[in-house]
Amino acid sequence: MAEPLRQRLTQAVLVGLFVVPLAVIALQAVADSWRAPSLLPQQLGWRGFEVAFGTGGAASAIVNSLAVALLTTAICLLVGWPAARALGGRLLPRNGLIALLIALPLLMPTYLAGFGLTEWFIRLGIDGTLAGLVLAHVVLALPYAILILLSGFNRTVDELEEMASTTGAGPLRRLLWVTLPSMRPALGAAALLSFLVSWSQYGSSLAVGAGRSTLPIVMLPFVRSDPQVGAAFAVLFVVPALIALTFAARSQRSPL
Amino acid sequence: MVPALGLLAVFYAGALVGALRVSFLPLGGNIGDASPAAWQALFSDPAFVDALVFTLRITAVSTVLAAVGGVLLALALRGRGTGIRVIGALPVPVPHLIVATSAVLWLAPGGLADRLLGALPLDLIRDSGGIGVIAVYVYKEAPFIALLVLATMGQSLRGREEAAMVFGAGGLQRAAWVLWPAIRTPLVLGSVIVAAFAIGAFEVPLTVGPNYPPTLATYAFESTQGDVIAGEGRAAAALLVSGVLATALAAVAVRLARSVEGG
Numbered sequence: 001m002a003e004p005l006r007q008r009l010t011q012a013v014l015v016g017l018f019v020v021p022l023a024v025i026a027l028q029a030v031a032d033s034w035r036a037p038s039l040l041p042q043q044l045g046w047r048g049f050e051v052a053f054g055t056g057g058a059a060s061a062i063v064n065s066l067a068v069a070l071l072t073t074a075i076c077l078l079v080g081w082p083a084a085r086a087l088g089g090r091l092l093p094r095n096g097l098i099a100l101l102i103a104l105p106l107l108m109p110t111y112l113a114g115f116g117l118t119e120w121f122i123r124l125g126i127d128g129t130l131a132g133l134v135l136a137h138v139v140l141a142l143p144y145a146i147l148i149l150l151s152g153f154n155r156t157v158d159e160l161e162e163m164a165s166t167t168g169a170g171p172l173r174r175l176l177w178v179t180l181p182s183m184r185p186a187l188g189a190a191a192l193l194s195f196l197v198s199w200s201q202y203g204s205s206l207a208v209g210a211g212r213s214t215l216p217i218v219m220l221p222f223v224r225s226d227p228q229v230g231a232a233f234a235v236l237f238v239v240p241a242l243i244a245l246t247f248a249a250r251s252q253r254s255p256l
Numbered sequence: 257m258v259p260a261l262g263l264l265a266v267f268y269a270g271a272l273v274g275a276l277r278v279s280f281l282p283l284g285g286n287i288g289d290a291s292p293a294a295w296q297a298l299f300s301d302p303a304f305v306d307a308l309v310f311t312l313r314i315t316a317v318s319t320v321l322a323a324v325g326g327v328l329l330a331l332a333l334r335g336r337g338t339g340i341r342v343i344g345a346l347p348v349p350v351p352h353l354i355v356a357t358s359a360v361l362w363l364a365p366g367g368l369a370d371r372l373l374g375a376l377p378l379d380l381i382r383d384s385g386g387i388g389v390i391a392v393y394v395y396k397e398a399p400f401i402a403l404l405v406l407a408t409m410g411q412s413l414r415g416r417e418e419a420a421m422v423f424g425a426g427g428l429q430r431a432a433w434v435l436w437p438a439i440r441t442p443l444v445l446g447s448v449i450v451a452a453f454a455i456g457a458f459e460v461p462l463t464v465g466p467n468y469p470p471t472l473a474t475y476a477f478e479s480t481q482g483d484v485i486a487g488e489g490r491a492a493a494a495l496l497v498s499g500v501l502a503t504a505l506a507a508v509a510v511r512l513a514r515s516v517e518g519g
Contacts, residue, residue, distance in 0.1 A: 011343070014332075037371045038371070039368070083260030102264060105264060105267075107506050108499055108502070109456025109498045110456055110458065115491065116273070116492075119275070139268065139271070196351075203458040220459060223356060223360060234358075
């Protein structure tokens with residue numbers, strides 16, 4: 001097969017496989033009537049979003065989800081940074097073991113994590129609070145943040161920092177002008193993943209949240225019972241994820 | 257370092273201890289009241305055995321299909337432009353629930369696939385074999401594995417392949433001796449993450465899975481809904497089983513990958 005033809009074929013297959021099925025969700029969200037066997041909706045309208053924001057409680061769920069995801073992201077970056085720095089700089093003995101310990105929570109089923117933590121959160125009086133949700137999400141997202149930041153702290157960063165300090169830059173200037181810019185791609189990726197892990201979290205939120213609504217929690221019943229409302233929720237659900245992705249993609253551009 | 261490790265250790269151990277405690281003690285009970293009743297109830301419940309088998313089957317099939325699909329996708333995307341790579345990675349940031357929504361729209365009886373093809377030969381959504389669940393996982397995770405594998409398919413691999421070709425290695429030999437060693441580590445790591453996720457499967461089986469059998473996580477959830485006191489203990493025990501399975505599987509996979517490397 002000629003190369004351009006093959007390339008176009010791959011492209012068509014991928015668009016058909018990944019773009020079309022997901023894009024059709026947006027159409028379903030505004031399809032007030034879409035009965036078989038028609039391939040196009042019979043009637044368009046806003047019923048899906050009206051129900052989502054009405055009985056579905058989408059507005060408060062979005063606010064809760066955003067607050068939890070943004071706080072989780074901030075904590076993961078702040079706590080993950082020094083950890084990745086120490087691991088990447090090989091300041092510690094038994095680095096491999098520590099990296100393994102950090103990765104362990106990745107293997108823990110999310111509902112188990114939430115279920116086990118709830119037992120303690122009830123005693124601490126933080127079950128069903130934003131703080132409880134953020135703590136549970138941090139445990140699940142922090143390993144990703146550390147492992148990604150770790151990949152950013154390499155020899156090049158060390159050498160650049162050394163150069164900066166021999167030319168007389170103090171710790172603050174070094175951080176602002178050298179370390180942060182050269183870590184931008186890793187920071188962007190770590191922030192994106194922390195945000196997405198929290199934003200999509202279902203199992204742990206169900207256990208810890210004690211009825212406090214987040215977007216996935218209020219959305220799920222509709223996917224089964226009323227697909228149009230489910231699709232409207234899906235649109236609300238995917239937009240912040242795509243915005244986060246765009247930000248992260250921009251931070252990947254070569255910084256130096 | 258210390259805050260991060262401390263946080264993870266305290267909460268990881270805390271979650272495990274919390275679940276263990278619930279599995280042996282009723283909520284708020286004293287240590288003297290501890291009993292293995294919940295565990296006995298769990299292992300004598302035929303629904304738990306069904307859930308265990310169902311979870312393992314879904315995990316095995318989705319992981320293998322996602323790994324194979326991921327490598328094929330990576331080979332198709334290799335050396336292509338940024339635009340096409342972004343399309344190939346599209347499902348990675350999309351939450352599972354959205355993929356499940358799309359699966360219902362397309363694959364449910366009377367869904368778009370039915371309408372396009374006249375009729376689907378199988379029931380895919382909420383079928384007792386869990387095909388819908390597997391479809392969602394493969395759709396979401398194959399691109400994830402492709403991303404990990406693609407990261408190792410850079411210029412240096414191309415160079416080694418060309419060198420092998422110069423020495424007369426055929427396509428199969430190049431795949432076995434040059435490509436496979438390069439992609440093995442990310443492939444195993446990615447598969448472990450996919451398998452761990454499928455073992456903990458929750459929202460996907462709730463939306464596109466059958467009413468029966470449940471997965472371990474949905475079995476635990478249903479236990480807490482039915483019987484508030486005894487159900488909590490059984491749920492905790494079932495979840496601990498899933499946690500142990502995920503960790504054991506990861507340990508075996510990492511060991512296997514290492515011994516292949518050594519030999």
